[in-house]
Amino acid sequence: MSARTDAFEGARSVTPFLLGVVPFGLVYGVTAVDRGLPPTVVAAMSAIVFAGAAQLAAVDLVARGAPAVVVVTTILVVNLRYPMYAASIAPYFRPFSARWRAVCAYLMTDQAYAVALTEYRENDPDVDRRLWYFLGAALALWISWQVATITGILVGAQVPPGLSLEFAIPLTFLALLVPNVEDVPSAIAAVVGGGGTVLGSNLPYDVSLVVAALVGVLVATLVERAQDDTPECAAADGGDES
Amino acid sequence: MNYDLGVLWLVVVAGGLGTLALKASFIMVVGRVDEIPEPIERSLRFVPAAVLAALVVPSVLTVDATGGALALPTVGYSPKFPAAAVAALVAWKTKNVPATIAVGMLALWALEAL
Numbered sequence: 001m002s003a004r005t006d007a008f009e010g011a012r013s014v015t016p017f018l019l020g021v022v023p024f025g026l027v028y029g030v031t032a033v034d035r036g037l038p039p040t041v042v043a044a045m046s047a048i049v050f051a052g053a054a055q056l057a058a059v060d061l062v063a064r065g066a067p068a069v070v071v072v073t074t075i076l077v078v079n080l081r082y083p084m085y086a087a088s089i090a091p092y093f094r095p096f097s098a099r100w101r102a103v104c105a106y107l108m109t110d111q112a113y114a115v116a117l118t119e120y121r122e123n124d125p126d127v128d129r130r131l132w133y134f135l136g137a138a139l140a141l142w143i144s145w146q147v148a149t150i151t152g153i154l155v156g157a158q159v160p161p162g163l164s165l166e167f168a169i170p171l172t173f174l175a176l177l178v179p180n181v182e183d184v185p186s187a188i189a190a191v192v193g194g195g196g197t198v199l200g201s202n203l204p205y206d207v208s209l210v211v212a213a214l215v216g217v218l219v220a221t222l223v224e225r226a227q228d229d230t231p232e233c234a235a236a237d238g239g240d241e242s
Numbered sequence: 243m244n245y246d247l248g249v250l251w252l253v254v255v256a257g258g259l260g261t262l263a264l265k266a267s268f269i270m271v272v273g274r275v276d277e278i279p280e281p282i283e284r285s286l287r288f289v290p291a292a293v294l295a296a297l298v299v300p301s302v303l304t305v306d307a308t309g310g311a312l313a314l315p316t317v318g319y320s321p322k323f324p325a326a327a328v329a330a331l332v333a334w335k336t337k338n339v340p341a342t343i344a345v346g347m348l349a350l351w352a353l354e355a356l
Contacts, residue, residue, distance in 0.1 A: 023340040041250055048258035057297055058257060062245055068253045075257035079264050080289045086268035087278045093269050105266035167322055167350055168343050170301035171329050175342035177294035178333035186291040193292030194299030201300060201307035201315045209296045216292030221285045 003132045006125075010136025013119070017111040021141060022148045024052050027168045028059065029152020034165050035063035039153045046149040050106070050142065053176060054078040060169050061209075073210050085113040092120045093134075095127045104131075107138035185224040192216035302326040321353035 025046070032042040037059060045055050054075040061071045085108060093101050116134045119125065125133065159165060181187050196212025203211070268278070278286070302325075304318035329346030336342070 020339045076260045082264040083267045090268045105269045108265045170298045171343045171346040173297045175333045175339040180290040189288035189292040190295035194295030197296040213292040213296045217288045220288040
């Protein structure tokens, strides 16, 4: 199959996701301008950071006047899922040249990762199709994201104040949060992360978000480990030496 | 927003470079470390839940954090809390981001109008 066909099929595979990506980009653009960020910075962040949830979190913190170090750290913590994606897709990217791998890394998103990995696992495509399928999917998302955020910026300047539009930011995060609470440990991660951020909000430099999130991850990990150990201990009934 | 424009650009560039480093990590480093060690991978699974909740919860309550670093903040009611609860129900039932935002905004406007 030609590169063009492969890229087209990749792009087509992400179209269902655009229903979520486009409104997300609009919300980002509208609220960022609504909260007083300069439009050029808002648009540039979409191209430079290119990670929706992190961008929305950054806008929220900048608008509240959080220190720059906290904003950057929050962006990185929100994006900690990317090394997981990179590790699982890296074997399929290995034959690409370093330049193409760098391009693919920059274009990586939740959605591009999901559709590409599904295609790779189900159909075991050759190297060329792997590259072009990913580029088609990822570039379609990239273009949609830039167009949606710029549209949001233009619309945001026209939106009258007093509509509580800033509430769209936590609502977007909430919509992403709910499917991530899938068992007891992940629910504990959410409770500790959310509750801890509120309880620690008197701490200086707005560090409570990052600290509470990391403590939440730690507690959830320990709880999961304890869960895993319990049935083994019961089964071994004292015979287990570990 | 009272943020120095130069600092804001610095935040964007640093956030972008850091994000690219995280995205490129295992894709660019070939052959040395092929996989994230199992214990770390299991912990990373909890990052979205913890971070997203940390972003949501303070935004749906009225938090007065002016009491000094050693005091607990005063947490009060906000109409955003019940609106968010309704939105969470929509998110759980539909897994649809635009629907969640729409219902949450409508719920907030309704509660504020009461």
